[in-house]
Amino acid sequence: MANTSDGYFRGKDLWAVILGGSSGFGLATAKRLAKSGLNILIGHKDKESTVETVIAPHFDEIKAAGVKLVTHNVNLFDDDGRGEVFESIQQNAGAGKVFLFMHSVAAGACKLLIEEKGPDFKGQAIKALAEQLKLAPDQLKQAINTAFHDRGADALFPLADSKIPYKETFLEQEDCEKTIYMMGYDYMLWGRELLKEGLLAPEARLVAMTSEGNEVAWRGYGAVSAAKTALEASCRSMALELAPYGMRSVIVQAGITDTPAGNGIPNFDLMKAQARVRNPFHRLTTPDDVAEAIHGLCLPGGRWINGTILRVDGGEAISGN
Numbered sequence: 671m672a673n674t675s676d677g678y679f680r681g682k683d684l685w686a687v688i689l690g691g692s693s694g695f696g697l698a699t700a701k702r703l704a705k706s707g708l709n710i711l712i713g714h715k716d717k718e719s720t721v722e723t724v725i726a727p728h729f730d731e732i733k734a735a736g737v738k739l740v741t742h743n744v745n746l747f748d749d750d751g752r753g754e755v756f757e758s759i760q761q762n763a764g765a766g767k768v769f770l771f772m773h774s775v776a777a778g779a780c781k782l783l784i785e786e787k788g789p790d791f792k793g794q795a796i797k798a799l800a801e802q803l804k805l806a807p808d809q810l811k812q813a814i815n816t817a818f819h820d821r822g823a824d825a826l827f828p829l830a831d832s833k834i835p836y837k838e839t840f841l842e843q844e845d846c847e848k849t850i851y852m853m854g855y856d857y858m859l860w861g862r863e864l865l866k867e868g869l870l871a872p873e874a875r876l877v878a879m880t881s882e883g884n885e886v887a888w889r890g891y892g893a894v895s896a897a898k899t900a901l902e903a904s905c906r907s908m909a910l911e912l913a914p915y916g917m918r919s920v921i922v923q924a925g926i927t928d929t930p931a932g933n934g935i936p937n938f939d940l941m942k943a944q945a946r947v948r949n950p951f952h953r954l955t956t957p958d959d960v961a962e963a964i965h966g967l968c969l970p971g972g973r974w975i976n977g978t979i980l981r982v983d984g985g986e987a988i989s990g991n
């Protein structure tokens with residue numbers, strides 16, 4: 671079904687600046703907003719081979735929407751990379767033209783705090799079941815893993831083994847500092863800088879991404895979890911202090927989504943299965959679900975949404991299943 675709001679921004683010569691716009695939510699949002707007529711400026715960091723084989727066709731799709739596209743493959747956490755992107759925004763978009771700023775960079779350390787310890791519920795369950803079935807526990811384990819990984823038996827997630835193991839090293843102070851900077855308050859620093867330099871358009875939308883790991887603890891997600899709460903606090907401060915300048919700041923909380931960064935989280939295969947079982951719609955969130963919501967935030971109906979966390983997860987976070 672055609673979306674009647676397609677093209678809302680055509681002819682307005684406004685821009686979306688998306689940090690982390692080569693993949694996942696950032697890329698899907700870039701494509702969606704291009705269809706709506708926003709010019710797109712993307713900062714990302716990917717291997718050249720990935721750019722050529724995977725990312726280039728997506729960038730072509732953005733250009734085919736008839737908007738301008740500027741991309742920078744740089745490390746956004748060193749001064750040169752940040753400087754290059756900032757200057758490019760000044761040169762390409764110019765004063766008062768950035769309508770959407772999105773921070774969707776995934777660059778956190780996913781490591782355990784300490785060695786795992788605790789009751790072996792999984793081992794106990796497999797042993798008891800193997801006895802009932804008169805099988806060797808290893809034989810049963812293999813059957814469970816095959817059914818889970820090869821046959822899509824999602825409900826076996828509590829008994830299956832993940833193919834995404836924990837890292838061998840534990841969380842260090844430097845991991846925490848980098849993660850909280852990159853995925854926490856960096857959004858606030860960019861938002862303020864864009865405002866101070868007069869680059870934001872009237873009623874601009876500033877958006878960043880959080881996850882359910884903001885409130886619940888996932889093993890190996892400690893640093894990112896801390897970053898998400900810093901991000902959400904940053905959003906509230908921006909919502910308050912930038913409102914007199916006309917700006918809106920919103921955090922989008924996506925459900926579990928199959929992306930390269932997601933698949934770097936230990937146990938993410940088990941988390942995806944659990945999400946499919948638990949989500950009221952029994953599917954994962956897609957980058958397009960989130961892109962549609964952010965497009966909606968950019969339309970006039972989004973102008974009174976400020977300083978909040980908007981869940982875009984089909985009800986995953988509230989499901990008690």
Ligand SMILES: NC(=O)c1ccc[n+]([C@@H]2O[C@H](COP(=O)([O-])OP(=O)(O)OC[C@H]3O[C@@H](n4cnc5c(N)ncnc54)[C@H](O)[C@@H]3O)[C@@H](O)[C@H]2O)c1
Pocket residue numbers: 689690691692693694695696713714715716744745746747774775776777853879880881882923924925926927928929930931932
């Ligand atoms: N995937 C999920 O399940 C999920 C759920 C909720 C929230 N989130 C959040 O959404 C955001 C985006 O994640 P995603 O899943 O779309 O990831 P992704 O892997 O699809 O995209 C990550 C982007 O970050 C860019 N990037 C990484 N390091 C960079 C660096 N140093 N400099 C410049 N660019 C860099 C990559 O080039 C890419 O464009 C993250 O904040 C993540 O925590 C993800």
